Amino acid sequence: MNTATSLGDLSTEERSRAIRRAADALRRGEAVVFPTETVYGIGVIGAEPSAVSLLRELSDNDRAGRAGAWHAPDAETVERAVRPAFDAHKRIFDRLAPGPVTFIVEGDEGAIAEIRGRIGLAQGAADDGHRLAIRVPDDAVAAELLREAGAPVIATRLGASGWGPDTQLTPETIAGATGAGIAEVLDSGKTRYAALSTTIRLTPAGGYEILSEGAIDAQAVDRRLSRKILFVCTGNTCRSPMAEAIAKHLLEELHDPIPTRVLSAGASSAGGSGPSPEAVEAMDEMGLDLTDHRSRGLSKELIAEADIIYAMTEGHLRAVLAIEPTAADRAFVLDPEGADVPDPIGMPLSAYQETADRLRDLIAQRFKDLQP
The missing domain is CATH 3.90.870.10 (DHBP synthase)
Incomplete structure (x- = not known):
């Protein structure tokens, strides 16, 4: 029937x-x-x-x-x-x-x-x-x-x-x-x-x-498929925007088939500020352009959208978790050893160059183990 x-x-x-x-x-x-x-x-x-x-x-x-x-x-x-x-x-x-x-x-x-x-x-x-x-x-x-x-x-x-x-x-x-x-x-x-x-x-x-x-x-x-990576520092004018630019460049070199969006934010940023001149120069020496960057403040929405979050210091990691405690399984200090990346603000160009070099090395290490 x-x-x-x-x-x-x-x-x-x-x-x-x-x-x-x-x-x-x-x-x-x-x-x-x-x-x-x-x-x-x-x-x-x-x-x-x-x-x-x-x-x-x-x-x-x-x-x-x-x-x-x-x-x-x-x-x-x-x-x-x-x-x-x-x-x-x-x-x-x-x-x-x-x-x-x-x-x-x-x-x-x-x-x-x-x-x-x-x-x-x-x-x-x-x-x-x-x-x-x-x-x-x-x-x-x-x-x-x-x-x-x-x-x-x-x-x-x-x-x-x-x-x-x-x-x-x-x-x-x-x-x-x-x-x-x-x-x-x-x-x-x-x-x-x-x-x-x-x-x-x-x-x-x-x-x-x-x-x-x-x-x-x-x-x-x-x-739906895109991976979102968020870098966090204090003011989003030097360390995290440099990390953002370096990460985007490394992803292009990796030819990663997963669409990936890289962002940065500052735990104490009001937003809208340009990058520090020394950060712009350090990136220029790496062939990367930071001139159009404008700072943004860290928010619950940015954290919620991110698949993985890299903080420059333990203090920045705490700031992320204070806003969104559920991010604990996807938020880390950038250095796999847990060491801070110090703020070069107010220091000479050479400090920014050293910071940029360290950021490149640390991000390359992290990207070796980047999960889908």
């Missing part, structure tokens, strides 16, 4: 029973329609070649040689299967899953076959031999269904069936689905984003490329 269930007015237990019926249908080799945060999908168990063939028939989809995308219940399951070799790729999964993104993992035939085997997918279910598609829906119904299924689920967008729109089920769409043999239709109303997922390619070299924008645009992706 083919069933369509509107989940909106059901109790939690009634909703779970409907989801379990859909999971039972999946395990019997049948297809179901279920919601995600982007569009509704048609899903089957991807381990069974007969079910994969059924999905192709229902959706008329042979996109790039694969029947659909593997829909995983959570990011941890994906990371165990993919075993990302690059920090940037691990960060992508950590920051974007679950969410409205389709990940395209690239590799040679052997690498893709190993991932496919760890997932338990049939060949061609979610890959074409060199690229494997993955989704981790940020939708409670989808997540519960994927867990209840007890086997890897692949899905493609409902719109590929031709039964109707795939961001909200209509009576015509439901009739088309049940008429085509869909065993269970789970209807939870209009999808949250009402748009296709954004597609991101994970390159074999460790980088990424946005292949198509969907529910979130490229700028939003970069914002």
